[in-house]
Amino acid sequence: MRALAIAATGMNAQTQNLEVIANNIANINTTAFKRSRAEFTDLIYQAERLQGVSNRGQNSVVPEGAQIGLGVRTAAIRPLNIQGSLTNTGNQLDLAVSGRGWFQVSSPGGETLYARAGSFSTNATGQIVTSDGYQVLPTIVVPNNTTAITVSQTGLVSATIGGQTNPQQIGQLTLANFVNEAGLMALGGNLFQPTAASGPAVTGVPGDPGFGQISQGYLEASNVDPVSEISSMIAAQRAYEMNSKVVEAASSMAGTISNLRVS
Known part of the structure; x- marks a missing residue:
C-alpha cells in the first residue's frame, strides 16, 4: 500500500525538520550563529491517468487526469543570514560586523576560512x-607594551604603546563577501568554507559599498528567535503525529x- 511509504517520507521529513530546529535552539547563545530553516519539496508523481490525452481514442480530451504523489523529501536546509543583535562586552578585541561581511581566518593547514564571530x-x-x-x-601583531587597542569602524587597528600618547597604526582589517552566502559550508567552530555554490570571496575595507562596519567592544548575538523555534517545533510534532x-x-x-x- 503506497500510503505507508508516502507517510513514512512525511515522518522522515519532520524528523529532519526537528533536527534543524533542535540545532537552532542548541545554538541560541552561540556568537554570530545564523539559524537554519528546512525546506521541502514533493517527490515524483505516479500517473494513473494522463491529462490531455484522447479519451478512448475519441476526440474528447481528458481534462485533469489522475496523478498520485509519492511523498516529500528535504530539498535544502537554508541558513538565514540575518543580522543578529549587538551585545556590548567592553572587551577591546571583541569585534562585530554591522552589515554584510565575514572575518578572514587562517586554518592550521594554511587555508583561508571565514567567520562572523569576532571574539578575538x-x-x-x-x-x-x-x-x-x-x-x-x-596578520596583525600587537606590540608587547601596548596599553590600549583601538579598532575603527573601517577596520583600522591602532595601538597605544606605553610611554607614548599618540596611538600608532598596526594594521588594517578587511572583510570578505560572497555572492551566495547560503552556499558556504559550515565546518563548526563558527567557521565556514567557500564552495562552488557560494562563489569566491570578494574582499574589501569595512564601510566600503556592500561591506558592513566594525563595532569594537561588541559581539553579534545569535539570530535565533526562541518563540519562533518553539512554534516551529510544535508544528513539526503535529505534522509527525498526522503522518x-x-x-x-x-x-x-x-x-x-x-x-x-483468510475468511
Whole structure:
C-alpha cells in the first residue's frame, strides 16, 4: 500500500525538520550563529491517468487526469543570514560586523576560512587570533607594551604603546563577501568554507559599498528567535503525529484485506 511509504517520507521529513530546529535552539547563545530553516519539496508523481490525452481514442480530451504523489523529501536546509543583535562586552578585541561581511581566518593547514564571530584575543607572539587560536587575516601583531587597542569602524587597528600618547597604526582589517552566502559550508567552530555554490570571496575595507562596519567592544548575538523555534517545533510534532496516523490507518486497512483473504 503506497500510503505507508508516502507517510513514512512525511515522518522522515519532520524528523529532519526537528533536527534543524533542535540545532537552532542548541545554538541560541552561540556568537554570530545564523539559524537554519528546512525546506521541502514533493517527490515524483505516479500517473494513473494522463491529462490531455484522447479519451478512448475519441476526440474528447481528458481534462485533469489522475496523478498520485509519492511523498516529500528535504530539498535544502537554508541558513538565514540575518543580522543578529549587538551585545556590548567592553572587551577591546571583541569585534562585530554591522552589515554584510565575514572575518578572514587562517586554518592550521594554511587555508583561508571565514567567520562572523569576532571574539578575538592575542597569542604568545602578539598576533590577533580566534578563540581556537586561528590567526586572523590580514596578520596583525600587537606590540608587547601596548596599553590600549583601538579598532575603527573601517577596520583600522591602532595601538597605544606605553610611554607614548599618540596611538600608532598596526594594521588594517578587511572583510570578505560572497555572492551566495547560503552556499558556504559550515565546518563548526563558527567557521565556514567557500564552495562552488557560494562563489569566491570578494574582499574589501569595512564601510566600503556592500561591506558592513566594525563595532569594537561588541559581539553579534545569535539570530535565533526562541518563540519562533518553539512554534516551529510544535508544528513539526503535529505534522509527525498526522503522518503516523496515516500509517496506522493504512496498516489497519491492509489488515482488513488480509482478514478477507483468510475468511
